[in-house]
Amino acid sequence: MEELFTLKELLLQGDVKGALAIVEELEEMSRDDKISAISSYAVILLLHLIKQHAEKRSTRSWEVSIRNSIWMIEKKNKRRQAGGYYLPPENVRIALEEAYPAAIDCAALEVEEGRYQPDELAKIVNREEILQQAMTLILAQDL
Secondary structure (H helix, E strand, O other): OOHHHHHHHHHHOOOOHHHHHHHHHHHHHHHHHHHHHHHHHHHHHHHHHHHHHHHOOOOOOHHHHHHHHHEEEEHHHHHHOOOEEOOOOHHHHHHHHHHHHHHHHHHHHHHHHHHHHHHHHHHHHHHHHHHHHHHHHHOOOOO
């Protein structure tokens, strides 16, 4: 909020260069917030896909979590006023790759009631297959 007051003051003073610097900073902060939210939903999405692959089954609650995560990734990534997306598909893929270790860590607590350590679980499931499945599901939402 402080940035908005500074921006207003700079505009009133006619300092366009300073005002543009604040606008760029605000854009970067907004983008970072969007990426953080997308990453959080990516962890949830991957967690449930990992559980499906490891246990070779699914539950209704996992399916709902998967759908909700995909929907929220789409919602957070979409630029409502400007149109388009904050992250193009290749950057969504990077976000998924970065979220994968946290998802494995969380899934290790849940797969077969915590039977595996994260490194053991990582050997059981196919990372690339799970990441590709996540991308396919996300891209089906018109990303």
